[in-house]
Amino acid sequence: MQLYNTLTKQIEPFIPNEEGKVKMYTCGPTVYNYAHIGNLRSYIFEDVLVKTLTYLGYDVTRVMNITDVGHLTSDGDTGEDKMSKGALREGKTVQEIAEFYTKAFLKDLEKLNIQMPDILEKASDHIDIYIQMIEKLLQDGYAYQKDGNVYFDISKVDNYYQLSGKKKEELQVAVREDVEEDMHKKNPFDFGLWFTTSKFQNQIMKWDSPWGVGYPGWHIECSGLACHYLGDHLDIHCGGVDNIFPHHSNEIAQSEAYLGHKWCNYWMHGEYLNDKSGKMSKSKGGILTLSVLEENGYNPLSYRYFCLNSHYRKPLVFSYESLEGAEKAYLKLKKKTTVLKKEGSIDDAIVSEYDQKFKDAISQDLNLASAITLVYDVLKEKQVNDATKRKLIAMFDQVLSLSLLEEEAVELDQDYILEMIQKRQLAKQNKNYEEADRIREQLLKEGIRLIDGREKTTYESIKEREK
Ligand code: AMP
Ligand code: ZN
Numbered sequence: 250m251q252l253y254n255t256l257t258k259q260i261e262p263f264i265p266n267e268e269g270k271v272k273m274y275t276c277g278p279t280v281y282n283y284a285h286i287g288n289l290r291s292y293i294f295e296d297v298l299v300k301t302l303t304y305l306g307y308d309v310t311r312v313m314n315i316t317d318v319g320h321l322t323s324d325g326d327t328g329e330d331k332m333s334k335g336a337l338r339e340g341k342t343v344q345e346i347a348e349f350y351t352k353a354f355l356k357d358l359e360k361l362n363i364q365m366p367d368i369l370e371k372a373s374d375h376i377d378i379y380i381q382m383i384e385k386l387l388q389d390g391y392a393y394q395k396d397g398n399v400y401f402d403i404s405k406v407d408n409y410y411q412l413s414g415k416k417k418e419e420l421q422v423a424v425r426e427d428v429e430e431d432m433h434k435k436n437p438f439d440f441g442l443w444f445t446t447s448k449f450q451n452q453i454m455k456w457d458s459p460w461g462v463g464y465p466g467w468h469i470e471c472s473g474l475a476c477h478y479l480g481d482h483l484d485i486h487c488g489g490v491d492n493i494f495p496h497h498s499n500e501i502a503q504s505e506a507y508l509g510h511k512w513c514n515y516w517m518h519g520e521y522l523n524d525k526s527g528k529m530s531k532s533k534g535g536i537l538t539l540s541v542l543e544e545n546g547y548n549p550l551s552y553r554y555f556c557l558n559s560h561y562r563k564p565l566v567f568s569y570e571s572l573e574g575a576e577k578a579y580l581k582l583k584k585k586t587t588v589l590k591k592e593g594s595i596d597d598a599i600v601s602e603y604d605q606k607f608k609d610a611i612s613q614d615l616n617l618a619s620a621i622t623l624v625y626d627v628l629k630e631k632q633v634n635d636a637t638k639r640k641l642i643a644m645f646d647q648v649l650s651l652s653l654l655e656e657e658a659v660e661l662d663q664d665y666i667l668e669m670i671q672k673r674q675l676a677k678q679n680k681n682y683e684e685a686d687r688i689r690e691q692l693l694k695e696g697i698r699l700i701d702g703r704e705k706t707t708y709e710s711i712k713e714r715e716k
Contacts, residue, residue, distance in 0.1 A: 250305055250612045252485075253562060255493060255516040256412055260614055263515065265484045271302050271309040274475040274513075275366065276488040276496070279316040280350035281335030284357055285536040286552065286567065287522035287529035291489040293553055294519035294561040294615075296363040298487065300648040301611045312478045313366035315354075317347040318373045318454045320467040324496055326434075326441045333453060343453045347371070357539045360549040362650035368478050372470040376456045379465040379473045382507050383442045383458075391506040393435065397446040399460055400439040406502045409438070412516060413494040420494060440499050441466040468499040476504060483513035490518045491528075520564045522556075529567070542572070550651055551576035557617040557649065579651065585628050586642050586653040593636030603627060603641050611648060620645065624653070656696065666697060670706050673699075 250263040265271050275295045278284050302309050322328030335346040383399055386392040391405045403409045445463035455462050475483055504512040521528045539549055555575035559565045610619035627641050646653045669688055676684040689699050696711045
């Protein structure tokens with residue numbers, strides 16, 4: 250497996266700390282608004298990475314946080330508190346906002362066939378972990394207190410600029426606003442670990458700490474959760490490219506200072522989804538969400554297909570025209586894959602030949618476009634029977650997750666279903682259970698499941714239920 254590592258700026262063979270096992274941390278959403286389709290591009294990339302590693306035989310444990318505290322509108326120590334902003338906007342409590350948008354986020358993951366992380370935890374549930382880390386950082390001289398806040402002292406670490414690959418001066422220009430606004434720190438890039446002097450009068454989430462009542466900085470939550478759930482050594486850490494600086498640079502600084510050794514070997518970052526005016530972001534307003542795409546008649550999996558066709562390290566420009574193209578191609582592909590017959594003997598030689606080709610593609614720093622081309626190649630094979638093709642596509646779909654073999658939801662013909670239910674009732678009355686079962690099975694094949702209640706039999710579309 251070859252992966253591009255942001256830390257070393259090159260493609261490297263992937264070697265986990267423990268043979269066959271991968272410990273992976275992925276930064277989760279700040280739940281003050283819906284995820285936009287740019288955020289979702291990052292989560293699709295991470296999903297494909299988990300599934301690729303799993304396909305290649307690794308046992309992957311993935312942890313993700315839900316940011317419900319500490320993240321300001323700038324990724325540094327300035328700006329507004331995102332959660333309070335959401336609460337104010339909607340006249341709800343921070344907790345209600347967090348709960349609502351977490352649910353919406355999970356729904357989006359499901360619609361995009363994104364596998365749930367093994368461990369998904371709220372930042373606000375782990376305050377004691379951050380406090381304990383900050384205490385150690387203070388003890389060991391990596392952090393200092395100033396005007397009621399605790400800051401990490403970046404002058405105490407020597408590789409602070411390695412991940413971003415940028416010079417201090419370049420970064421200073423880039424984040425000038427942040428730097429000038431915050432006068433409490435020794436160095437402009439020192440970052441807050443714990444705040445007691447919130448400039449937000451309405452700071453809602455607050456906890457007791459050795460430094461007074463306050464709240465943790467955003468960066469410490471990822472280090473805290475990663476170390477707590479995955480231990481002292483991490484194999485892969487992911488996020489979008491905007492996380493490289495300052496978020497991930499700060500995570501490295503504080504985690505390595507805390508642990509006393511190198512923390513994570515591979516850092517992977519997904520490029521932006523842009524719209525015509527540039528990077529898609531929540532703060533710009535008018536964001537495109539998955540629901541908006543659905544309202545416009547697009548299948549969420551067409552969006553997944555759209556993303557997979559472009560390499561995760563290349564910026565991708567979204568437009569409805571290109572989504573339309575992706576949807577057409579995707580639905581056309583599904584028409585070919587869903588009709589493949591199940592019957593027939595599987596040609597093992599062909600299966601292993603294509604399995605190898607597929608592994609080669611995904612192992613090349615996730616070359617998903619080539620992996621998708623292989624689906625078309627399999628379909629084009631003249632000498633290969635349907636059963637073998639089906640088997641291969643089912644295997645590939647473990648990574649692609651495009652539901653290539655799933656029939657589209659059937660249009661429910663109510664009269665027909667009610668007629669079938671009556672017939673089955675009659676069969677049961679006549680003790681013809683074989684016929685009753687046959688009817689149930691037939692409907693099931695057509696995507697309709699019967700539910701026998703005490704009073705009467707009702708039904709549901711299998712697709713609907715899975716939503
Ligand atoms: P946030 O909810 O703002 O913390 O972002 C969640 C994830 O989405 C992070 O990994 C970001 O790096 C990523 N992200 C934000 N904007 C974009 C974008 N326009 N394209 C791709 N990924 C993005
Ligand atoms: Zn993070």
